[in-house]
Amino acid sequence: MRPGAPAASGPGESETDSDDLISENIRAVAKVESAAVRRRVGFGRISDRVTHAAGTPWAAAIHAAVFALWVAFNTVSVHRFDAFPFPLLTSIVSLEVIFLTLFILSTQNRMADEADKRAHLALQVNILAEQEMTLVLRMLRDLCDKAAVKVPDSLESALRDVDIKTVAERVEREMPSAVARREPPEDER
Secondary structure, three states: OOOOOOOOOOOOOOHHHHHHHHHHHHHHHHHHHHHHHHHOOHHHHHHHHHHHHHOOHHHHHHHHHHHHHHHHHHHHOOOOOOOOOOHHHHHHHHHHHHHHHHHHHHHHHHHHHHHHHHHHHHHHHHHHHHHHHHHHHHHHHHHHHHOOOOOOOOHHHHOOOOOHHHHHHHHHHHOHHHHHHHOOOHHHO
16 A cells, blocks of 8 residues: 555554544645745736635725725715715726736635646546556455455446546536537527
């Protein structure tokens, strides 16, 4: 078994061993995440901070209070600087929306890139696990053959190497979401 791979609890293995593997895996994932955070520079870091701050209840409360005070002051005060319909406030809010949208899009792009990297990592780990399991099944079949133990007929199909390209093409062809993208809606046929 490769280092860091979780093992099932079995005879002679204590729960502490399992806990150690879990802790080791958590540390490994945390290390990968920390490296991703350290790779962010300049605008990426600013975008994350702005997006995080803008998404808090405090930000909503502060905006509501500032808008209410602005409207109240410019409605009842003799020193109005932005009379109804509040064009200055509208311009400020519009600019804020534009920049906040850019920050949010930047953060979403980064998050999508990181999600893609995680998906690729998960795919590689799954492929490796499948290859290891096939090897274990082959070893088990060989042991069963040597001991004259009958194995199920279905084992042979599990022992075949999986062609990733074929599986990906089949998923693309047969998944409802992929089929829906290829087929025009009923009213367009």
